Amino acid sequence: MNRLLDRLQPYPFERLKALNADISPSADFAPISLGIGEPRHAAPTLIEDAIKGAMQGLSGYPATAGAPALREAIAAWITRRYALTLDPATQLLPVNGSREALFAIAQTVVDATRPGATVVCPNPFYQIYEGAALLAGAEVAFANSDPARNFAVDWSQIDDATWARTQLIYICSPGNPSGAVMPLVEWQELFELSDRHGFVIASDECYSEIYFRDEAPLGGLEAAAKLGRSDFRNLISFTSLSKRSNVPGLRSGFVAGDGALLKKFLLYRTYHGSAMSPLVQAASIAAWSDEAHVIENRARYRRKFAEVTPLLANVLDVALPDAGFYLWAAVPGGNDVAFAQGLLAQYNLTVLPGSLLARSAHGSNPGAGRIRLALVADEAECLEAARRIVSFTQSR
Numbered sequence: 374m375n376r377l378l379d380r381l382q383p384y385p386f387e388r389l390k391a392l393n394a395d396i397s398p399s400a401d402f403a404p405i406s407l408g409i410g411e412p413r414h415a416a417p418t419l420i421e422d423a424i425k426g427a428m429q430g431l432s433g434y435p436a437t438a439g440a441p442a443l444r445e446a447i448a449a450w451i452t453r454r455y456a457l458t459l460d461p462a463t464q465l466l467p468v469n470g471s472r473e474a475l476f477a478i479a480q481t482v483v484d485a486t487r488p489g490a491t492v493v494c495p496n497p498f499y500q501i502y503e504g505a506a507l508l509a510g511a512e513v514a515f516a517n518s519d520p521a522r523n524f525a526v527d528w529s530q531i532d533d534a535t536w537a538r539t540q541l542i543y544i545c546s547p548g549n550p551s552g553a554v555m556p557l558v559e560w561q562e563l564f565e566l567s568d569r570h571g572f573v574i575a576s577d578e579c580y581s582e583i584y585f586r587d588e589a590p591l592g593g594l595e596a597a598a599k600l601g602r603s604d605f606r607n608l609i610s611f612t613s614l615s616k617r618s619n620v621p622g623l624r625s626g627f628v629a630g631d632g633a634l635l636k637k638f639l640l641y642r643t644y645h646g647s648a649m650s651p652l653v654q655a656a657s658i659a660a661w662s663d664e665a666h667v668i669e670n671r672a673r674y675r676r677k678f679a680e681v682t683p684l685l686a687n688v689l690d691v692a693l694p695d696a697g698f699y700l701w702a703a704v705p706g707g708n709d710v711a712f713a714q715g716l717l718a719q720y721n722l723t724v725l726p727g728s729l730l731a732r733s734a735h736g737s738n739p740g741a742g743r744i745r746l747a748l749v750a751d752e753a754e755c756l757e758a759a760r761r762i763v764s765f766t767q768s769r
Contacts, residue, residue, distance in 0.1 A: 386408065414749075438467075460632070464630065469624045475611055483510065484540065490538065493531055516530045516734075523695075546593075552701065582670075605631045609631060705766060709744050713725070724744045725746075746758075
């Protein structure tokens with residue numbers, strides 16, 4: 374048995390389930406969950422139609438690199454979204470969702486035979502980053518987010534000796550859970566560190582198409598191009614259809630960037646059995662080629678957040694994020710677990726304690742005292758959840 378499996382920690386939702394095992398939710402309220410970030414808007418009809426029309430594709434094995442038509446559709450979307458021109462044959466690959474690819478990149482990049490192999494993660498973070506690093510045989514170093522700077526990650530917490538051992542860094546912008554977008558100056562800082570120490574930057578951008586400002590979030594490839602790094606050296610961005618197009622069950626996304634890295638990544642994926650189903654490829658072409666459903670989806674999130682955020686701001690320390698579909702709220706009293714358990718017991722409402730999304734590092738757990746609220750349900754259910762939180766908070 375692989376002994377590295379023993380290093381994995383339970384997923385946040387498993388930990389929450391254990392914490393709530395002895396709680397009996399109030400039967401006076403219908404259950405509502407704002408815990409899991411799973412899009413629950415309806416999938417676009419055009420995607421369903423594309424799947425139905427591609428059934429004949431099941432008679433052949435798909436290529437791991439994906440069909441040329443899919444790679445070209447992705448490249449065209451990148452051009453429209455970021456004004457960048459990528460080579461579809463060498464600078465991008467379709468993947469079975471960003472989660473699978475974020476895990477696999479560590480297995481491709483990390484050389485555990487080098488002493489002190491390290492992967493750097495933001496904190497709080499998406500737990501796949503940590504698990505991928507540990508199963509690749511690396512150590513994990515955390516850089517905490519700073520509420521005083523719109524939850525920007527404090528990369529200065531990583532010392533020079535750790536940077537020298539770093540082989541991979543995960544970035545999440547827009548961030549999970551805070552929704553903060555990393556500005557160009559921070560990208561420049563990380564690119565300079567990458568040049569100095571040779572580590573790979575994995576930029577998780579799965580929330581990039583749900584945003585609340587007039588300007589779309591800055592992407593990693595876009596930042597590189599603005600800084601004259603048109604070869605995207607040591608940079609790979611990860612994007613998914615799950616949030617953008619409300620199809621988490623499709624398991625479709627892409628990686629793009631450094632062609633030399635992607636050549637190695639394709640080699641790993643060929644052995645790993647990561648080819649995308651022809652049905653999913655057809656649906657993905659339809660999704661990447663259409664922006665109308667994305668604009669409609671974004672408008673729906675904007676309406677929900679415009680209604681829910683001011684309501685919650687009356688009782689919690691919370692503000693509209695830059696992007697994403699989470700609210701990252703500080704709770705009165707600072708005990709996020711007790712607050713979440715009380716909500717479940719009294720109002721049958723599930724939220725995710727922030728401390729479960731982070732690790733204690735540099736003397737603190739940067740998720741402690743906060744809760745993550747996933748506003749993924751319809752407007753009426755999200756508003757009802759907000760009213761319950763207001764009543765619960767006022768009663769305390």
